[in-house]
Amino acid sequence: MGQYYPETKTFVTKLRAFRYIYVPDVSNLKKIGQLSVNFEYVDFPQIGNFKSSDNELSQIWKIADRTLRLCSGVFFIDGVKRDRWVWAGDAYQCYFMNRYDFFDKEIVERTILGVRGELDIKQHLDTIVDYSLYWLISIELYYETFADKNFVNNIYQKMKRLMDYSLEQTNDLGFIYGRKGDWIYIDWADIDRNGTLCAEQMLLARALQSMVYISKLLGKDDTFYQKKYHDLRQNIDHYFWNATKHAYIDSYESGMKHVSRHANIFAILFGYVGQNRANEIVRSVLRNDRIEPIKTPYFKFWELEALAQIGKYKYVLDEIKSYWGGMLANGATTFWEQFDPTKQGSARYEMYDDKYGKSLCHAWGSSPIYLIGRYLVGLRPTAPGYGTYEINPQLKLLNDFDCTFPLSTSGDKVEMSVHEGTLNITATRPGGVLKLSDRKMTIPANETIELSINENNNWKVKK
8 A cells, every 4th residue: 555656656555553654666566576674663642632722732732742742751851863872861851741742651661660770870861960969859759640559669779779879979058069081060051060069959859749749758867857958948048148139159169159940940949949939930041031041942841830839820921932933933843953043054953063963852841741731720639649639720821722741651631621611521430620810610410510710710610
């Protein structure tokens, strides 16, 4: 079965999963005999979906979904062009997107196990210190998503060994630094890397929190990790917070007092600052054009999530449309490893001193899936495994839309639509709560709720 294209003298035959094989200089497969192809792939169902009256936002979702699917198979890989590798930091972000797309538990487990390897460890995951820390944090995220205590228990010793390995390379203040051959990555950005790095210490503190959480969950003694965490948090604030700059500096050892966005994003994202200091950071760093902007979707994810957590939803939506919409305006059909809107022509594709070295289909570019689902539609678990969950949609920002998101590995989902002032919501799983304008109502299972919404976001039940 296939079709011959005489203008290119190519016979095209279609395989499963929309893959095609091109056979040049052949007008009919009978001329070469039987053609057989072995093609292995993992089929992920189309569960998560989002479509808006804002066509650009709908297209961003569609391209993000395509990007994530192309980078998903046996494992979550970084991209289809260059590395095709399981990088722990990249994979960690995929676990978030997976929640709102195909909710596949097995690919998360395969990736967690594949990137970690054997119990004994001789170097950091992917040789990157921060990627080891992301792996540790990902175990807490896994349990929050799937509530599988048995899997967590089975890998606890690997978790503990990696945590202890990381702590072995800390100084008297508890600050982590790299061994010979280690890479302190954080992001592709101009960061003062002289001495111990603030963003790395933020990640270490968050990893210690995950170690405490999982230890408590499994009934293990968490005293040692609790003390390490509290001491580290105090030292981070003492050595890295600069009251004059109203920001965390990259390094206190270099004397440069350089400020980048990364540590300050983590401070808000991890809840390490109160509202007043968070506002200082937003004014002096995140909304300050003199501070170098984030240029990778990888860290744009964290920046926008941090801002969403403190209620800057309109800014998040505007940035999604500006940044990812900017890639679409530059001809993207999948989302890129890095995007600098100031670059034009072939310079858009340069990376690693290679004119065309940039990955143009990179898994970490898929974060609009998560940002839209988690913060704009507002779906989040409030108990492990979505035992209970909340939906708090930003209706004034989204206008009319339709969406479907998964709630479990067994096919549970929630469907939601807003059209001409009417909100419809149906969930197949109990435990849901709809939150609108500081009012809440229970979402019954397998029953459609229909609400009338006015311009002030006030609502009443229609049926």
